[in-house]
Amino acid sequence: MIQSDRELIAEIQSGKIESFRILVERHKDRAFTLAVRLLKQRADAEEALQDAFLRAFQGLEDFRGDAKFNTWLYRILYNVCMTRLGRAKPEAEQYSFQEEEREEFTMQIATGDSLPDELLEQNEFITLISREIDQMPEHYRLILTLYYIEELSYEEMSDVLQLPLGTIKTHLFRGRTLLRSIVIEKYYPEVKTV
Amino acid sequence: MNHLSNDELNELIDGRLTNSKKEQVLGHLQQCPLCSSAYRQFVIIDRGARRQPLETTNIMFVENVMRKLIPDASQKQHSRFERILKYCANLFALLIVAFMAYGVYSLGSHFIPGAKPIIPQIVGSSDLSTVRDAIGGWWSSSSALVQKYLTTLAPNGRLPLWVYGLWSIIMIVVIEKIAGKRIRHVSPLR
Numbered sequence: 001m002i003q004s005d006r007e008l009i010a011e012i013q014s015g016k017i018e019s020f021r022i023l024v025e026r027h028k029d030r031a032f033t034l035a036v037r038l039l040k041q042r043a044d045a046e047e048a049l050q051d052a053f054l055r056a057f058q059g060l061e062d063f064r065g066d067a068k069f070n071t072w073l074y075r076i077l078y079n080v081c082m083t084r085l086g087r088a089k090p091e092a093e094q095y096s097f098q099e100e101e102r103e104e105f106t107m108q109i110a111t112g113d114s115l116p117d118e119l120l121e122q123n124e125f126i127t128l129i130s131r132e133i134d135q136m137p138e139h140y141r142l143i144l145t146l147y148y149i150e151e152l153s154y155e156e157m158s159d160v161l162q163l164p165l166g167t168i169k170t171h172l173f174r175g176r177t178l179l180r181s182i183v184i185e186k187y188y189p190e191v192k193t194v
Numbered sequence: 195m196n197h198l199s200n201d202e203l204n205e206l207i208d209g210r211l212t213n214s215k216k217e218q219v220l221g222h223l224q225q226c227p228l229c230s231s232a233y234r235q236f237v238i239i240d241r242g243a244r245r246q247p248l249e250t251t252n253i254m255f256v257e258n259v260m261r262k263l264i265p266d267a268s269q270k271q272h273s274r275f276e277r278i279l280k281y282c283a284n285l286f287a288l289l290i291v292a293f294m295a296y297g298v299y300s301l302g303s304h305f306i307p308g309a310k311p312i313i314p315q316i317v318g319s320s321d322l323s324t325v326r327d328a329i330g331g332w333w334s335s336s337s338a339l340v341q342k343y344l345t346t347l348a349p350n351g352r353l354p355l356w357v358y359g360l361w362s363i364i365m366i367v368v369i370e371k372i373a374g375k376r377i378r379h380v381s382p383l384r
Contacts, residue, residue: 017264024256033249046251053259129239130246148243154210173204180239 005069012060020060024053027070030150031077037134037145038081048084052077067159074150075160078142132182140175147172198222198229203236280370287369291362 003011003022011019028049035045035052055076056069063072133144146152146160154172158165198219205211206219223230252258 018260020263021256021260024259028251028255029248032251036249042249045249046255049251050255050259050262054262057263126242126245126247129242133243133246144243148240149246149248154208173201176204176236176240177200179243180235183239184235 006065009060009063009065009069012057013063020057023069027073028053030070031073033149034074034145035077035081037141037149038078038138039084044084045081048080049077052080055080068156070150071152071156071159074146074152075162078160128187129179129183132179132186136175136178136182139171140178143168143171144175144179197226198233203229203233206233207236207240283369284366287366288362290369291365294365295358295361 003019005023005026008019008023012023031052032045032049035049036042039045039048052073056073059076063069067075133141133148136144142161143157146157152160154165154168157163157168157172161168202211202215202219206216211219223233
């Protein structure tokens with residue numbers, strides 16, 4: 001029977017430290033993907049993740065289960081990565097859109113065909129999406145990773161990044177729109193957007 | 195015809211529209227090929243993004259994390275070894291303290307008028323005083339000041355027991371701090 005994170009945490013809190021191994025196994029790859037997306041270097045990302053797990057373990061005593069374990073872990077990891085990048089946690093203002101950027105995100109409606117469903121069967125398509133997200137500005141990269149890889153809800157992303165829900169929504173929508181424009185313009189110019 | 199906004203399309207994809215709004219948006223998509231095409235593009239890229247491969251950590255990652263939480267077998271053995279070493283060091287320190295205390299006492303008794311050296315009493319010969327003076331000679335000058343206080347403290351040539359006890363404790367603490375290694379590991383849950 002697969003134990004839930006909550007059950008494992010209860011075991012750890014009662015002294016069964018080995019249960020933490022299962023938590024690490026369960027969450028390491030998704031969390032590592034987030035760390036790599038933020039830090040860009042795999043070695044740095046692995047150190048940051050190890051640090052985050054150790055901090056999470058030390059903080060488990062006070063973990064009350066108000067948030068899910070993965071959300072809590074990502075928040076710790078995000079803070080560790082920001083510290084490693086040598087800057088304070090980005091403030092909401094840093095995420096605000098510049099006027100010149102705004103124009104990029106006006107409504108774009110495709111005039112031609114849509115992308116074919118078969119693309120989803122091609123690994124190259126998935127790889128290029130991943131690569132393009134990797135090259136996007138940090139705030140979009142971060143939001144799109146939390147949404148698509150970590151599968152967090154708007155509320156959970158707001159909790160991890162300590163940003164208002166409206167800001168999260170705005171960045172997600174704009175990041176997604178930017179991704180769509182880049183992918184189509186770069187790789188599928190025959191499917192034009194206006 | 196007013197086209198759908200990006201926000202409306204995004205919220206439709208994320209399933210965050212109210213039922214009435216969703217009906218309205220879906221109705222528009224059925225009638226508008228442009229919005230429908232844009233929506234399809236969003237959906238395809240959205241599904242592609244959800245299939246992105248995960249990065250994988252080093253194969254030893256979990257072990258490395260756990261090793262920092264729980265000392266492994268070799269570390270535990272090492273800790274036991276360290277503990278034995280520490281006990282030996284303490285015992286050795288105690289012996290040194292005892293010898294030093296005895297030395298001071300003997301030397302004190304040498305300088306204190308009327309006090310009798312204890313070694314000759316034990317071994318039944320006063321010849322040892324020569325050896326004792328030879329060994330004690332090198333530090334007799336530096337201990338003269340100490341002797342002055344010892345004389346005050348021990349007018350009959352015997353220091354009170356509590357002085358020996360206090361001295362022993364101080365010495366053990368000092369040696370413990372210098373030689374004794376504290377076993378450090380990440381404490382489970384602090």
